[in-house]
Amino acid sequence: MSLIPIPEDRRFKIKLIGYDPGRSRPWLERFVYSLYVVAFWLFVIATYAGVPALFDWLGWDGGWGYVVMRALQVVMLFLLSAVIALMLILALRKYLGKVQERYGPMHYGPAGGIQTVFDALKLLGKEDFVPAAADWLTFRLAPAVTFVSSFAIFAVVPFASGWTLADSNVGLIYLIAVSTLSAYGVLLGGASSGNKWALIGALRAGAQMVSYEVPLALVFLSVAVWSGSMSLGKIVDAQLGVWNVIPLFIPFVLYVISSLAELKHIPFDFPEAESELIAGYNVEYSGMSFAFFFLAEFVELFLLPALIVVFFFGGWHGPLFGLEPGTLAAGALQSLYFSVKTAVWVWIFLWIRATLPRYRDDQLMEFAWKAMIPLALLGLVLAAYMRLIWR
Amino acid sequence: MSSTIGLEPVLGRSDEMIVNMGPQHPATHGVLRVVIGLEGERITRAVPHIGYLHRNHEKIEESRTYFQVVPFTDRMDYVSGTQNELPVVLAVEDLAGIEVPERAKMIRTMFFELFRIASHLVWMGTAMLDLGAITPFLYTFWDREIILGIVERTAGARMLPNYYTFGGVRRDLHPHFFKDVAEFLDHLEKRMPDYEHLVLENPIVHARTVGVGVLSKERAVARGVSGPVLRASGVAYDVRKAFPYDAYPEVEFEIPTSDAGDTYARFWVRFQEIYQSVKILRQLLEKTPKTGPFKGRAPARLKISGERYRAVENSRGELGVYVVGDGGDKPYRIKHRGAAFSNLQVIPDLFIGAKFSDAIAILSSLDPVFGEIDR
Amino acid sequence: MSLLNEVWQAVKAIGTGMATVHKRVYEEAPTEFYPYVELDLPPVSVQSLALVENEDGTERCIVCLQCERACPSQVISIERHRNPEGKGFLIDRFDIDLVNCMYCSACVEACPVSSIVTIQDFELSTYDLHTLKADIDFLHEQARRSKKWYSPKLGVEIRTEDGRIEKAPPEMQPGGLAELLKPAAEEEES
Ligand code: SF4
Ligand code: SF4
Numbered sequence: 029m030s031l032i033p034i035p036e037d038r039r040f041k042i043k044l045i046g047y048d049p050g051r052s053r054p055w056l057e058r059f060v061y062s063l064y065v066v067a068f069w070l071f072v073i074a075t076y077a078g079v080p081a082l083f084d085w086l087g088w089d090g091g092w093g094y095v096v097m098r099a100l101q102v103v104m105l106f107l108l109s110a111v112i113a114l115m116l117i118l119a120l121r122k123y124l125g126k127v128q129e130r131y132g133p134m135h136y137g138p139a140g141g142i143q144t145v146f147d148a149l150k151l152l153g154k155e156d157f158v159p160a161a162a163d164w165l166t167f168r169l170a171p172a173v174t175f176v177s178s179f180a181i182f183a184v185v186p187f188a189s190g191w192t193l194a195d196s197n198v199g200l201i202y203l204i205a206v207s208t209l210s211a212y213g214v215l216l217g218g219a220s221s222g223n224k225w226a227l228i229g230a231l232r233a234g235a236q237m238v239s240y241e242v243p244l245a246l247v248f249l250s251v252a253v254w255s256g257s258m259s260l261g262k263i264v265d266a267q268l269g270v271w272n273v274i275p276l277f278i279p280f281v282l283y284v285i286s287s288l289a290e291l292k293h294i295p296f297d298f299p300e301a302e303s304e305l306i307a308g309y310n311v312e313y314s315g316m317s318f319a320f321f322f323l324a325e326f327v328e329l330f331l332l333p334a335l336i337v338v339f340f341f342g343g344w345h346g347p348l349f350g351l352e353p354g355t356l357a358a359g360a361l362q363s364l365y366f367s368v369k370t371a372v373w374v375w376i377f378l379w380i381r382a383t384l385p386r387y388r389d390d391q392l393m394e395f396a397w398k399a400m401i402p403l404a405l406l407g408l409v410l411a412a413y414m415r416l417i418w419r
Numbered sequence: 420m421s422s423t424i425g426l427e428p429v430l431g432r433s434d435e436m437i438v439n440m441g442p443q444h445p446a447t448h449g450v451l452r453v454v455i456g457l458e459g460e461r462i463t464r465a466v467p468h469i470g471y472l473h474r475n476h477e478k479i480e481e482s483r484t485y486f487q488v489v490p491f492t493d494r495m496d497y498v499s500g501t502q503n504e505l506p507v508v509l510a511v512e513d514l515a516g517i518e519v520p521e522r523a524k525m526i527r528t529m530f531f532e533l534f535r536i537a538s539h540l541v542w543m544g545t546a547m548l549d550l551g552a553i554t555p556f557l558y559t560f561w562d563r564e565i566i567l568g569i570v571e572r573t574a575g576a577r578m579l580p581n582y583y584t585f586g587g588v589r590r591d592l593h594p595h596f597f598k599d600v601a602e603f604l605d606h607l608e609k610r611m612p613d614y615e616h617l618v619l620e621n622p623i624v625h626a627r628t629v630g631v632g633v634l635s636k637e638r639a640v641a642r643g644v645s646g647p648v649l650r651a652s653g654v655a656y657d658v659r660k661a662f663p664y665d666a667y668p669e670v671e672f673e674i675p676t677s678d679a680g681d682t683y684a685r686f687w688v689r690f691q692e693i694y695q696s697v698k699i700l701r702q703l704l705e706k707t708p709k710t711g712p713f714k715g716r717a718p719a720r721l722k723i724s725g726e727r728y729r730a731v732e733n734s735r736g737e738l739g740v741y742v743v744g745d746g747g748d749k750p751y752r753i754k755h756r757g758a759a760f761s762n763l764q765v766i767p768d769l770f771i772g773a774k775f776s777d778a779i780a781i782l783s784s785l786d787p788v789f790g791e792i793d794r
Numbered sequence: 795m796s797l798l799n800e801v802w803q804a805v806k807a808i809g810t811g812m813a814t815v816h817k818r819v820y821e822e823a824p825t826e827f828y829p830y831v832e833l834d835l836p837p838v839s840v841q842s843l844a845l846v847e848n849e850d851g852t853e854r855c856i857v858c859l860q861c862e863r864a865c866p867s868q869v870i871s872i873e874r875h876r877n878p879e880g881k882g883f884l885i886d887r888f889d890i891d892l893v894n895c896m897y898c899s900a901c902v903e904a905c906p907v908s909s910i911v912t913i914q915d916f917e918l919s920t921y922d923l924h925t926l927k928a929d930i931d932f933l934h935e936q937a938r939r940s941k942k943w944y945s946p947k948l949g950v951e952i953r954t955e956d957g958r959i960e961k962a963p964p965e966m967q968p969g970g971l972a973e974l975l976k977p978a979a980e981e982e983e984s
Binding site for chain 3: 623
Binding site: 128379 | 808811812814815816818819821822823824825
């Protein structure tokens with residue numbers, strides 16, 4: 029007798045599933061992915077038009093009612109950011125798959141459509157482990173700091189005219205303040221992990237932050253000078269005729285580069301550099317804490333391209349086909365324009381990620397201090413000069 | 420402690436951080452462990468440790484007959500398959516005076532060069548992975564897959580085929596072999612510009628590799644490196660030319676060398692070697708007879724006395740073997756000379772003073788394979 | 795000016811790289827859908843070992859111990875006794891430790907009667923290594939399951955629908971044998 033007989037049905041058992049991912053069903057793929065897009069769009073409409081309309085109808089639009097309404101909007105945005113993260117992770121994996129001549133996720137849901145949901149569930153089910161050498165409070169706080177600082181950018185992003193949480197007249201300063209905070213999360217998380225790789229990653233994040241933040245601030249300044257306002261809504265309004273990318277070409281290029289650095293995205297992903305520092309600052313994180321770093325990364329992957337669109341590509345502007353601005357239909361259409369433009373930029377970022385190898389951190393610092401800052405100053409001077417002449 | 424760590428913390432140097440790179444590290448191509456002293460990002464000291472994949476090849480082989488030795492050698496440099504078998508086969512053929520038919524020599528050389536391309540494709544993918552680009556890795560592995568498919572159709576296995584034997588090869592070529600290889604070479608020639616765009620011409624690769632990890636000619640010779648690493652330092656030494664074996668005297672090819680000695684030069688030399696391999700394969704496809712003997716007469720039991728060193732130029736450099744026979748059917752002593760092992764000797768030279776990120780690039784340009792290093 | 799030129803070269807190179815990558819989006823992925831689609835392995839491919847019986851169920855193996863001697867990993871262990879009724883030997887035990895086998899097919903080359911053969915069944919992966927300590931029943935079972943197998947002496951053999959063992963047609967044979975059988979086909983090929 030065989031020691032243990034081979035079970036007859038073990039071979040090819042998997043064939044019984046009867047599901048063949050090899051069969052090409054592009055229409056199904058497109059349908060599943062467009063569901064995400066529709067969900068995203070509905071969330072945006074519900075957040076910015078639905079919730080205020082609801083409170084209007086209830087008559088709670090003053091005093092505490094206003095506070096509750098804003099709070100509800102923030103909750104909606106949190107859900108929206110979860111949708112964005114799921115969508116972008118799937119997009120990243122599918123796009124990398126296409127580019128790399130493979131298929132990406134195929135098995136969960138039609139054409140792999142709900143793979144990321146299961147990934148999120150898996151992360152939820154994992155133990156959230158704090159290493160003995162870690163500093164408990166800081167270690168716990170760091171993912172929250174990172175996520176909140178990325179999420180807070182939502183407050184000033186205009187999805188359509190008037191569709192923003194706070195069209196603050198110091199929006200740009202707020203942006204600088206908030207986006208700098210996200211580097212703190214990385215710094216704290218890496219330094220408190222009690223792991224040498226994480227520490228190196230954190231140090232790299234700090235070094236990277238001081239190099240790209242300066243040109244970034246100068247770019248913001250050029251945009252503000254050219255548009256004559258620090259409010260993001262007004263900046264978009266000012267681009268009705270011609271998009272900022274034409275007059276502000278130098279700041280635009282610098283902004284794209286520093287966005288890549290801020291995202292810790294592929295040519296500049298030194299803090300996590302998986303082939304050098306294993307996973308860098310988040311090497312000790314697991315479970316939900318890790319998920320928050322992940323969520324923050326993908327929310328930023330949406331928000332920084334969105335800011336590129338706001339600053340340089342005319343935000344929500346697009347043909348309205350005679351719709352009255354300010355109505356629901358016009359708002360929906362505008363938010364669609366905005367999302368499509370953002371999607372194009374997200375795609376470009378993913379494309380860069382699929383192509384390029386990693387730079388070296390000291391080379392980025394050199395590049396930032398020796399090339400980007402002088403160029404940013406040049407861009408600022410040009411912007412001011414052009415404004416004097418043409419406006 | 421110094422025996423296990425290899426690096427003692429220096430008293431009074433609180434600014435030096437000692438980290439263990441490996442044995443589980445994504446960029447160490449297996450199980451290398453380098454203990455590194457870091458001062459910020461700069462490496463002050465580096466001590467490599469090997470042996471995590473040690474399988475006692477030489478001792479096992481000494482207790483096996485000559486025929487049984489051959490399949491073991493496959494397991495050394497597992498990305499270049501049949502290349503490992505050749506030194507043992509050549510040495511034993513010399514000692515036992517076995518005649519090899521011309522066609523068998525050509526078949527051997529074709530497989531040898533196919534595996535050189537396969538190995539360099541793997542190197543290209545993993546080196547780019549170390550530099551942070553994921554995509555070339557998958558492209559090169561698809562192309563390597565074609566080579567493995569061709570090898571499988573003839574030799575019966577993909578990576579560790581145990582195909583060479585004393586007096587020739589074990590099996591005749593698959594009838595489609597010539598067509599397959601010709602098709603693959605056409606395909607590869609179409610792909611090579613893509614790889615050049617993604618690797619050699621990429622400005623970020625330039626920034627990461629040019630002038631990084633310079634290995635001077637003298638240092639390279641003193642450390643005993645060979646293969647692309649040596650040729651990138653300007654020494655035109657190639658066993659295929661210096662001590663020709665098999666069908667190499669009958670084909671024309673050049674030895675690409677570079678004088679720069681830096682990481683980029685090592686990248687460049689490997690690229691040129693792929694082109695040279697394509698050239699060699701094209702010539703052999705023309706020259707090799709479609710039919711004919713693939714194996715000479717070899718005795719069923721080999722009794723060998725005498726000693727012999729034979730070397731071949733495998734993808735990593737000079738792969739040699741020293742066989743001592745005492746008249747029995749088992750070798751008295753077998754010593755492998757691994758190219759990757761010798762190339763690894765330059766790690767302290769190149770690492771010290773480099774940035775940590777550079778260390779990764781340098782290591783990938785040395786292209787170590789730990790099956791062969793640890794043996 | 796040279797600086798501008800350098801910048802232009804860098805931008806151009808990055809652009810070419812990105813175009814190179816993008817080109818592949820339109821190419822079909824060469825993925826094989828293995829569990830859903832059966833792999834078509836060449837008949838010489840060494841994936842596992844089997845011990846072939848004759849059509850009438852008698853043992854093909856003559857228990858000559860050649861395979862045991864040839865095995866470099868020394869994973870074959872055979873015990874035999876003299877056949878009381880005739881000449882030759884009978885098998886007491888025929889074990890192959892497939893865990894430590896390295897699929898070099900040296901045993902297959904050594905076998906004088908092509909009893910031990912290579913097959914293309916690679917689905918033996920298991921959570922329990924003991925299942926891979928193959929004894930003679932296991933090896934017979936492997937042979938009974940497989941439709942075709944290979945040994946250097948007899949080439950590729952197939953099991954027909956009605957259970958007979960036949961030599962495979964020349965187009966299924968690996969190199970050499972195909973040429974021997976059909977020299978004309980080779981000429982058309984080239
Ligand atoms: S294939 Fe090789 S290792 Fe396996 S049993 Fe046969 S001779 Fe031994
Ligand atoms: S070599 Fe063949 S015939 Fe001899 S014992 Fe092994 S399987 Fe049986």
